[in-house]
Amino acid sequence: MASNAIPLYVQIADRLRDNIKMGKWKEGNKIPTEVELCKIYDVSRITIRKAIDELVKEDLLRRQRAKGTFVTDFVEPSDNFTVVKSFTEEMRELGEKARTMDVKLEITDADKKLAMYLNTNIGDKVMILKRIRGDSKQAFVYSVSYFKKDENFSLDPNDYYDSFYSYLHQHGIQVKDNSEVVEAVLPNYEVRTALSITKHEPVLKRTRFTSCKPKNFYEYTINYYIGKSYKYYLDFN
DSSP states (O other), X not given: OOOTTSOHHHHHHHHHHHHXXXXXXXXXXBOOOHHHXXXXXXXXXXXXXXXXXXXXXXXXXXXXTTTEEEEOOOOOOTTOOOOOOOHHHHHXXXXXXXXXXXXXXXXXXXXXXXXXXXXXXXXXEEEEEEEEEEOSSOXXXXXXXXXXXXXXXXXXXXXXXXXXXXXXXXXXXXXXXXXXXXXXXOOOHHHHHHHXXXXXXXXXXXXXXXEEGGGTEEEEEEEEEEGGGOOOOOOOO
């Protein structure tokens, strides 16, 4: 597989962790057997077992005697509700200028889910950046970004009205390793309120994971777009 400097079981553990993070393996569901995983990743059973052990230690997987290995359930906060192209760049390519209508900045403690997504410890401080954005005509995206609190990051919401990735670049952070999940959903109360839409208005939900590993920076963002007002373009060039 990849670099010889990284133990094989650690590389496999990263792959298994991604399956959970991206939702390929759902909470509470049984994962493939060790034998099946050996075939999928073309490694020995010892390697698979050690990789699973890592995720069990992180409380992401749990073994159930005589039944198999399952993804543990996350506890969601009751009031809670992806070179990376920024929303500002997307709008520029469409001949529009991105506009931010509102910004809120909050601080919270990382739960198990955020700790996994942001490569940090449970209880560490996490910043939540909530923004309502759009173009010159209307607001059509509600963005919620999570990242580890850093003493170099401003706590003034006014500093986050422009491109977040441009802001990070000022701090020497160039995000990459982008992964996204895109799905159509109906909006929850928070999204409906932010975008002034009804509960029957479909939205496009883009869940994004990015990182800048040399700076130990990890981002987890959920963007909710009003379906009729946004088109998602993919450029494979």
